[in-house]
Structures are given as structure tokens and as C-alpha cells.
Amino acid sequence: MSNAVKVLRYQLRDIVRNRWMLAYGLVLLALTEGLFRLGGDGGRVILSLLNVVLILVPLVALTFGTLYLYNAREFIELLLTQPVGRGAMFAGLWGGLALPLCLILLGGIGLPFLLHVAASPIPTRSLVVLLGTGCLLTAAFTAIAFLIALRFEDRARGFGSALVVWLICAVVYDGMVLLVVTTFRDYPLETPLLTLILLNPLDLGRVLLLLDFDVAALMGYTGAVFKRFLGTSLGIGVGLAALSAWTIVPLWFGLRRFRRRDF
Amino acid sequence: MSPWLLVALWSLQAPAGTSRTLHVSPGGPLPTLTAALEAAAAGDTIVVRSGVYQEPEIVVRKRVTILGEGAPVLRGGDHQILRIVADSVTLRGLVFRDVSPSAVDDRAAIRVEGARGCRIEDNTVVNSYFGIYLAKAAGCAILGNRITGPATTESLTGNAIHSWSSEDLVIEGNVLRGHRDGLYFEFTTDTKVRDNVSTANLRYGIHFMFSHGCSYTGNRFIANRAGSAVMYSRGVVMEGNRFLESRGASIYGLLGKDLVDSRITGNLFASNTGGLYLEGVIRVEVRGNEFMSNGWGAVVMADAEGTRFERNRFQENSFDVSTNGANATTRFAENYWDRYPGYDLDGDGYGDVPFAPVRLFAFIVQQHDPALILQRSFFVSLLDAAERVAPILTPRMMEDARPSMAWPAPGIGQ
Numbered sequence: 007m008s009n010a011v012k013v014l015r016y017q018l019r020d021i022v023r024n025r026w027m028l029a030y031g032l033v034l035l036a037l038t039e040g041l042f043r044l045g046g047d048g049g050r051v052i053l054s055l056l057n058v059v060l061i062l063v064p065l066v067a068l069t070f071g072t073l074y075l076y077n078a079r080e081f082i083e084l085l086l087t088q089p090v091g092r093g094a095m096f097a098g099l100w101g102g103l104a105l106p107l108c109l110i111l112l113g114g115i116g117l118p119f120l121l122h123v124a125a126s127p128i129p130t131r132s133l134v135v136l137l138g139t140g141c142l143l144t145a146a147f148t149a150i151a152f153l154i155a156l157r158f159e160d161r162a163r164g165f166g167s168a169l170v171v172w173l174i175c176a177v178v179y180d181g182m183v184l185l186v187v188t189t190f191r192d193y194p195l196e197t198p199l200l201t202l203i204l205l206n207p208l209d210l211g212r213v214l215l216l217l218d219f220d221v222a223a224l225m226g227y228t229g230a231v232f233k234r235f236l237g238t239s240l241g242i243g244v245g246l247a248a249l250s251a252w253t254i255v256p257l258w259f260g261l262r263r264f265r266r267r268d269f
Numbered sequence: 270m271s272p273w274l275l276v277a278l279w280s281l282q283a284p285a286g287t288s289r290t291l292h293v294s295p296g297g298p299l300p301t302l303t304a305a306l307e308a309a310a311a312g313d314t315i316v317v318r319s320g321v322y323q324e325p326e327i328v329v330r331k332r333v334t335i336l337g338e339g340a341p342v343l344r345g346g347d348h349q350i351l352r353i354v355a356d357s358v359t360l361r362g363l364v365f366r367d368v369s370p371s372a373v374d375d376r377a378a379i380r381v382e383g384a385r386g387c388r389i390e391d392n393t394v395v396n397s398y399f400g401i402y403l404a405k406a407a408g409c410a411i412l413g414n415r416i417t418g419p420a421t422t423e424s425l426t427g428n429a430i431h432s433w434s435s436e437d438l439v440i441e442g443n444v445l446r447g448h449r450d451g452l453y454f455e456f457t458t459d460t461k462v463r464d465n466v467s468t469a470n471l472r473y474g475i476h477f478m479f480s481h482g483c484s485y486t487g488n489r490f491i492a493n494r495a496g497s498a499v500m501y502s503r504g505v506v507m508e509g510n511r512f513l514e515s516r517g518a519s520i521y522g523l524l525g526k527d528l529v530d531s532r533i534t535g536n537l538f539a540s541n542t543g544g545l546y547l548e549g550v551i552r553v554e555v556r557g558n559e560f561m562s563n564g565w566g567a568v569v570m571a572d573a574e575g576t577r578f579e580r581n582r583f584q585e586n587s588f589d590v591s592t593n594g595a596n597a598t599t600r601f602a603e604n605y606w607d608r609y610p611g612y613d614l615d616g617d618g619y620g621d622v623p624f625a626p627v628r629l630f631a632f633i634v635q636q637h638d639p640a641l642i643l644q645r646s647f648f649v650s651l652l653d654a655a656e657r658v659a660p661i662l663t664p665r666m667m668e669d670a671r672p673s674m675a676w677p678a679p680g681i682g683q
Contacts, residue, residue, distance in 0.1 A: 053645075061647055180648030187640045188633070195639045203642060212646055229641065230518060 010094035010101070013085070017102020027110060030066055034058075034114025042118055048128040052136055055115060056215050059140045060208050061176055064147040067107060068168040071151025074103055076161045083269050096152075096264045100257065104148045108141040115140070132218045139211035139249070146207050146252035147172075153260040156267060175208045183209070196231040203232075207252045210245060287312075293341075294318035302327050302335070302343070302351075309333050311355075317341040317363065327351045329358050337362035337392075345369070345397065349376045357386040368397040370425045377402035377427065378416075381409060389414060399427030400448060403457075406435040411443060418448035423471045428453035432460070440465060450476040451493065458482050466491070473498050474512075485510055490522070496541065498524040505531040512538045512545075521546040522563070528553055538563060544586070547573050556580055557677075565591050568635075569599045571666075578669075579603055582676040587644065588631040592666060601626065601669035605676035610657065613674045624672040625663045629656055632664045 021027055037058060041051045078099065085095060115137060119128055151168055158164035183202055187195060203209045217233050235241040291305045291313060299305045301324050305315045311332040319339030326348045329335070332355050343350050345368035353360070365378035377399035381387055387409040393416075394400045400416035403409060416429040429445035431453045432438060438460040445451035451467030454460065454477035464487040467474040474490030474497045477483070484506040490497050496515030499505060505528055512522030521543035525533070528550045536558045538544030544563040547553060548570040559582045560566035566586035569576060571594030578599065583589040584607040592599075603619065604626075611620035630649050634640050643649050656662045 056645060057647060057650065176647045177651060180643050180646050184633070184640055184643060184648070187637050191637050199639055199642060209646070213642065216645060232642065 009090045010097040013090070013095055013098025014102045014105070017098060018106060021102060021106045026070065027106060030070075030107075031110040031114045033062075034111065035117060038115050038118040039121075042122050042126075047126040048119065048122070049132065051119075052129065052132050052215075055136060056212065059111075059115075059136060059143070060212055063111065063140050063143045064175060064208065065172050067104075067144050067147035068151045068154075068172050069165070070107070071103060071148040072155045072164050072168045075099070075152055075155035076164065079269075086269060092265050093261065096261050100148060100152055100260075104145050107144045107148065111140045111144060112137055129218070132215065135215050135218055139214060142246075142249040142253070143207055143211060146249065146256070149253050149256040149260060153256045153263070156260055156263040175206055179206045180209065200232060200235060204244065204248045207249055210248055214245060288314070290314045290316060292316050292318060293322075295320040295322070306331065306333070317343075329353045330355050332357045334359040335361070335363065337364070340364050340393070342366055345376075345378065347371075349380055350378050350397075352380045352382060353384050353387055354382050356384050358384065359388040359390070360392060361388075361390045363392050365392065365394045366396060368399070370398045370427070375399055375402060375427060375431070377431070380404070381406045384409070388412070393417075394429075397427075398425075399431055400429040400445070401431070402427075403430075403432040403435045403438065406432070406438065408437045409435070410439040410441070412439070413442040415444045416448065417446050418470070420447035420469065420471065423449055426471060428476075429467070429470070432457045436460070439463070444468075446470060450474075451490070453477065454480040454483065456480065460484075461486075463487055465489075468492055470494065474515075475499070477502065481505075484508070489513070490515075492516075494520075496521045496524060496543075498526070499528060500524075500526040502527075502531070503529045507531070507533045508535050510536045512536065513540055515541040515543075517542055519543070521568070524548075525550055525553065532556070533558060537561070538566070543568055546570075547576060549573070550576055552576070554579070558582070559676075560584070560586055560589070562586065564588065565631075568592070569667075570594070573599050576600070577602070580673065580677070581605070583607065583626070584676075588628060588634070590626040590667060591631045591635045592627055593635050594666070599667060601667060603671050603673050604669050605673040606669065609672045609674075611672065618674055620672040620674055624669045625660075625667065626669060627664045627667050628653065629662050629664060 038051065038055060041054050046054065119133060150171060154167050155164050158167060203213050213232060214236060217236060236245055291299060291309055293299045293302055293305045293315060299308065302317060302322060303324050306329060309315055309331055314334045314336065316336050316338050319341050321342045321344060323344045327350065329351065342364045344366050347369055350365050350368060360379065368376050368378055378394040378397040378401065379389060380402040383405045385407045387406065389401060390412045392414045394414065395417050396419050401411060401414065411430060418426045418429060426449045428450040429448040429452065430440060430443065434456040436458045438457065440460065441463040443465045445465065445467045446469045448470050450473045451470045452462065452465065452475040457480040460483045462483065462485045466489045468491040470493045472495045474493035476498050478500045479502060481503040486508045487510065489511045492514040497512060515522045522538045522541035522545060524546045526548045530552050532554045534556045538558065539561040541563045543565040544560045545567045550573045552575040555576065555578045557580050562585045564587045566583045566589045568591045571592055576599045578601045580603050582605045589606060589608065606624055606626060609620055609624045611622040611624060613620050615621065630652050
């Protein structure tokens with residue numbers, strides 16, 4: 007275990023010096039601050055940040071995650087000559103990426119909110135949901151990125167696959183949901199729809215956050231069904247489990263590949 | 270006019286010198302309002318001093334003025350408190366309390382039955398089944414009353430002000446809350462409803478049917494559970510009202526159904542799930558209203574005939590306008606749309622390219638309600654972007670040929 011921590015600490019130091027990470031943090035910071043400057047109150051800033059978090063976070067996690075693992079190839083080979091277990095190594099690598107990404111997200115979005123807390127009321131619950139969703143998405147999509155990078159030897163193919171995964175989660179999936187809704191309009195769709203939404207981490211994050219806002223009121227009967235389900239502790243548990251599963255399952259598969267991989 | 274008729278008319282008036290003032294007070298010579306009404310003659314004034322009065326139903330059969338002094342409380346129970354059957358009765362400054370609900374009759378704190386010219390002013394009604402109930406009344410004024418219901422359930426509360434088969438009323442400056450409907454009109458004509466506040470009622474803020482030629486101005490309808498509904502009426506004028514915070518599935522700030530030749534002007538619809546809903550309306554003019562921060566700004570069904578939306582302001586609504594069919598005949602002109610992406614090269618204050626306010630996604634949602642779950646998703650943003658790139662995707666059933674670049678639109682005084 008201490009090996010994992012050692013790897014993680016090294017990674018942290020390495021990644022903090024990375025220019026792209028800095029850029030990512032600055033973009034988040036500038037965006038959030040900009041939204042405040044444009045005259046938004048806390049609630050509206052969060053609502054505007056919603057799509058940023060849902061689009062940018064997975065994209066960054068996926069591209070950065072795959073590139074990172076490809077670039078770490080030599081480092082991994084070097085470390086594997088040392089007495090370091092593969093499990094510890096994998097945990098260190100993943101933690102060393104997901105953790106700083108989460109911290110940057112928390113800082114980049116959280117800081118402007120802290121600065122403006124006196125000027126406008128902050129809907130704390132929504133902010134927690136936003137940041138929590140962002141962190142869970144970071145964890146999930148870095149894990150998926152690792153799985154992809156380990157699956158494809160070729161860097162271009164790996165990078166391409168990462169983009170395809172992002173495209174599916176962010177766009178294609180919702181198109182499919184719309185298709186389901188229009189095709190099966192004569193049937194009660196609330197439960198199937200709920201299942202579909204639970205299956206996509208991006209949709210789940212969006213719905214969780216939207217239900218916290220006034221816009222939920224206009225989501226009609228379906229919205230009411232969602233709110234009733236996700237408002238209960240069972241619903242919250244299921245939602246969290248679904249989001250966490252997106253981290254755990256790819257990690258587990260990734261680890262299996264990592265163990266068998268012949269570097 | 271013959272002199273005899275003049276004499277006859279004069280003798281009908283109570284001689285001014287003989288009009289008396291009677292005092293009701295607990296423990297006084299007239300301990301109840303009922304006793305005072307027995308003793309009074311037409312034209313008298315009855316002053317009710319402060320105290321709590323528990324009497325059987327009080328019936329006002331004479332033309333009297335009843336004034337409360339120090340907010341006297343008239344208590345009800347299992348019956349109505351006060352029933353007015355005589356013309357020209359004035360009721361001012363009394364407190365009415367506790368009329369229990371009934372499944373059999375519509376008990377009210379104050380009932381006006383077949384009377385003309387009554388004036389009910391500055392009273393307080395608390396925890397009553399119905400508040401003020403007007404049946405076949407005419408020429409009555411209901412002014413500045415505060416009516417607060419028990420806010421239990423829809424079936425256990427009546428309406429704050431209920432008017433049935435009446436005409437020529439003035440209802441002004443009342444505050445109505447916690448009842449089933451704040452204002453309820455059925456078969457009521459030529460009535461003016463001004464500057465009332467109707468809020469937190471269990472069903473509609475205002476609800477009227479078959480009530481022609483009525484006008485509603487300067488009222489506020491806030492956070493009523495089912496918004497407001499106006500139906501099956503002709504010649505309705507709604508002006509300068511505020512419809513706020515009506516939220517929930519198929520709940521609208523103002524629901525208009527089968528209205529004919531009516532005007533909806535200068536109102537504010539804000540923070541509602543749906544701002545304005547029009548179905549089966551004929552020749553309705555919607556002008557100079559503001560639709561702000563609603564889920565849907567305006568929903569106009571395709572069966573609306575000759576409806577015009579002019580010089581309205583649509584800002585920060587999730588969907589500005591929605592409809593359910595392709596053959597909509599509703600006309601839009603000179604409205605301000607915050608989503609309008611066009612330009613104004615000739616600088617006349619109006620955009621040079623038409624604006625189609627019904628978004629593709631809004632149209633889809635109108636037909637498939639569950640699709641709303643995709644609201645604010647990246648996919649829907651892409652749909653919007655696709656509409657901009659390929660305008661053929663935008664449903665063209667409604668179009669503002671001359672969208673205003675600013676609000677208020679240039680050239681009007683408001």
C-alpha cells in the first residue's frame with residue numbers, strides 16, 4: 007500500500023507542474039469568475055456551469071487520461087523493474103491523475119464562489135451537487151481513459167476511442183433517449199426513462215442538478231417522478247451507486263489488463 | 270314627471286331627521302346584532318362595539334349600515350354568519366371567524382342573496398369555508414377585505430370571493446389567501462376586479478366561467494397552486510395584472526380557454542411553469558405583456574383563431590412559445606425576443622429577418638412530454654445550433670415577421 011502512496015505522491019508532484027493542468031484550472035477559474043462578473047447570482051452561475059462541467063470535465067478526463075498513460079509508458083516500465091506490485095502501481099497512477107483533476111475542479115469553481123459568498127447568496131446544496139458530480143465524473147472518466155489506453159497499443163486509436171466514448175455519452179446517448187421517447191410515446195415511459203438516465207453518468211449528473219433548481223418545476227410529470235425517486239434516500243443511494251459504478255467497473259477491468267499486460 | 274310621483278318618491282326616502290344609530294355591545298341593552306337588526310328601521314346605522322359575538326345566522330332584511338368599532342368578532346360554527354337579503358346594505362370593519370366546511374351547503378361568512386347595491390368594505394374573514402358569497406347580487410362593491418382561508422385541502426375549503434349569477438360588481442383591493450379559489454365567478458357579468466391580491470390558494474388565484482364583459486386590472490396572482498383560469502367568456506379585459514410563481518405539471522399563470530373577443534394587455538407573467546396558455550380562443554389580443562423566466566412563456570394551441578401577439582416581451586424563458594399543430598393561425602408581430610439572433614440594418618428598431626419562436630425541441634416536448642428530461646443537455650444545445658445552421662429544421666407554424674430589437678418596442682409610449 008505504501009508503494010501506491012509513493013507512486014501517487016510522485017505523480018502529484020509531476021502533474022502539478024504540468025502546463026495543461028494549469029490551463030485547465032485557469033479556464034475553470036476564468037469561466038466561473040466571468041459568469042459572476044456578468045451579473046449572475048449564485049444559482050444562475052451554477053446552472054450555467056452545469057453544461058461546462060458535464061461536457062468539459064469528461065472530455066478533459068478522457069483526453070488527458072489516455073495521453074497521460076501513453077506518456078507514462080517508460081516510467082511504468084522503469085518502475086516495474088523495481089519491487090512494486092502492479093496493483094499498487096495502478097492505484098497510484100490512477101489516484102495521481104484523478105485526485106489533482108478533482109482538486110483543480112474544486113478550486114477552479116469553488117474559489118470564485120468563496121470570493122462572492124458575501125455578495126450573493128450561494129445555494130450550497132446545488133454547489134455541493136455540482137462539485138460532487140464533477141468529481142465523480144472525473145473519477146469515472148479517468149478510469150475509462152485508463153481502460154482505453156491499456157486496451158489499445160496504438161496511441162492514435164486510443165485517443166480516437168476516447169473521443170468516441172465522450173461523444174456517445176454526451177450526444178449520441180441523448181439522441182437515442184429522444185428516439186425512445188418518440189417511438190414509445192403510447193407507453194408509460196417514466197421507469198424506463200429513469201433507468202436509461204441512471205445508465206449514463208452525464209445524464210444522471212445533469213438530472214440530479216436540474217432537480218435542485220426551479221426548472222424542475224417545468225419538467226412536468228416525468229420531472230415529478232424523477233424528483234420523487236431521486237429525492238428519497240434510496241434514490242440518492244442508487245444515483246451515487248450508479249455514478250460510482252462508472253468508476254469501479256472500468257477500474258476493475260483496467261486493473262485486470264494492467265496485471266496481464268506485457269510491457 | 271308629475272308632481273304626485275315626486276311626492277311619492279320623496280316619501281320613500283326615510284326622513285333624514287329620524288335616522289338613528291344603534292349600539293351593540295356585550296352586556297349592553299342590545300347584546301346581539303340580531304337584536305339590533307330587530308330594533309332597527311331602514312336607513313339606521315348599527316355600530317358593533319368590540320367583543321366576540323356568537324349568534325345563530327344573522328339575516329339582514331333592512332337597508333342598514335353595520336359598522337364595527339374596535340374590530341368586533343362575529344363567530345360562526347356550523348352555520349353561516351351573516352346573510353344580506355336587503356338592498357343597499359353597508360358592512361364595514363367587522364371580523365368574521367370560523368365557519369366549518371360542509372358537504373351539503375356552501376356556507377359563507379357573508380352571503381349576499383338577491384340584493385342590490387351592497388357595500389362590503391374593510392372586513393376580515395378568517396378560517397371560513399366560503400368567504401364572501403354573492404348570489405344574484407347586483408351593483409355591489411367588495412372593497413379592501415382580507416380573507417384568509419384554512420388552507421387545508423381543496424375539498425374542505427370554499428372560495429374566498431364567490432360570485433354566481435351576479436352583475437355589475439366592483440371588487441377592489443381585497444387580499445385573498447388560503448382558499449380553494451381566490452376569486453370565483455360564474456355567470457357574472459360587467460364586473461370590475463381591480464388591485465386585488467390573490468395568493469397561496471389551493472386551486473386557482475382567479476377562476477371564472479361564463480362571465481362576459483368583465484375586466485381585471487392591476488391584480489396580483491401569486492403562487493396559487495393551479496395558477497389562474499378564465500374560460501367560456503366573451504369580452505374579457507385583463508390588463509396590468511401580475512401572474513407569478515404558478516408551478517407544477519400543466520400549471521399556467523393564466524389559462525385561457527374558449528375566450529372570445531378579449532384583450533390580455535400589459536400583464537406580467539414571471540417564474541411560472543407556463544406563463545399563458547390559450548386554447549380554443551377566438552380573436553384574443555395579447556399585447557404589451559412581459560413573459561419573464563417562465564418554463565414556457567406562452568402556449569398557444571393550434572385551434573386558436575385570429576389571435577394576435579403584439580409588442581410583448583419574451584425574456585429568459587426555457588421555451589418562449591409552444592404549440593401543438595402545424596396549422597396555427599396565431600399572428601406574431603413586433604415582439605421582443607431575447608433569443609432573436611437577427612440584425613437591424615436599416616436601423617428602424619425592428620429586425621430584418623423573421624423570427625420563428627417555436628424551437629424544434631419545444632415542439633417535440635409539446636408532443637412527447639417525457640422528452641423534457643433532456644432539457645439543458647448538450648444534445649439539445651446541438652439541436653438548437655442545428656436549427657441555426659439549417660433553419661429548415663425550425664417549425665415555421667409561427668413566425669414574427671417584424672421582431673422588435675428592444676423592449677419596449679420603438680414607437681409606443683409604455
